[in-house]
Amino acid sequence: MNEEYLNLPLVKNQVGMRFELKVGDYTTFIDYKEHGKKIWLIHTEAPEELKGKGAATAVIEKTLTYIEDNGYKLIPLCPLVAAYLKRHPEWDRILDESAKPF
Numbered sequence: 001m002n003e004e005y006l007n008l009p010l011v012k013n014q015v016g017m018r019f020e021l022k023v024g025d026y027t028t029f030i031d032y033k034e035h036g037k038k039i040w041l042i043h044t045e046a047p048e049e050l051k052g053k054g055a056a057t058a059v060i061e062k063t064l065t066y067i068e069d070n071g072y073k074l075i076p077l078c079p080l081v082a083a084y085l086k087r088h089p090e091w092d093r094i095l096d097e098s099a100k101p102f
Helices: 055-069 079-087 089-094
Strands: 010-013 018-023 026-035 038-045 073-076
Touching: 010 055, 018 055, 026 055, 038 055, 038 079, 055 073, 055 079, 055 089, 073 079, 073 089, 079 089
Parallel strands: 038 073
Antiparallel strands: 010 018, 018 026, 026 038
């Protein structure tokens, strides 16, 4: 994760059903669905102004950390999250059994 994002807080917007990372005037987010201790990550989006600057990667990494720290299991539906997980198999530990093999 780019250093500029390290101290930015991840917000779990339960009303909007998305994890958000505010970078200046812009917000990168991941839409999610939650049931019990399972979280489905559905769609990741970064505004044009943040594309190519690592903001989407930062929100993914912070969201995965949140999922692990809070005892959830992940079901990745978002292609960007899925691609990240393929490059970082160490996160397989938080995958729900229904999402394996990934």
